[in-house]
Amino acid sequence: MNEYEILRTIEFLEQTREPFRGLMPMADDEPVWNITMFLMKSEIRGQLVTASMLAQVTGVPYATSMRLIG
8 A cells, every 4th residue: 555545545545534423423533533533644744743732632621631741
């Protein structure tokens, strides 16, 4: 699998999760999933990642994000 295919697979997975989140607004946003997907995409694209960037993608409050990242 090349990098393009991996990115397309990640985007597909993210798109399939959207309808579920729309139907279940009280469901946990799964911050670990969000971090993992963000890190994978950033690595493939060669982008620098900071702790603040990770905290933004978690979907939980900043303090909770920083504890999770730590």
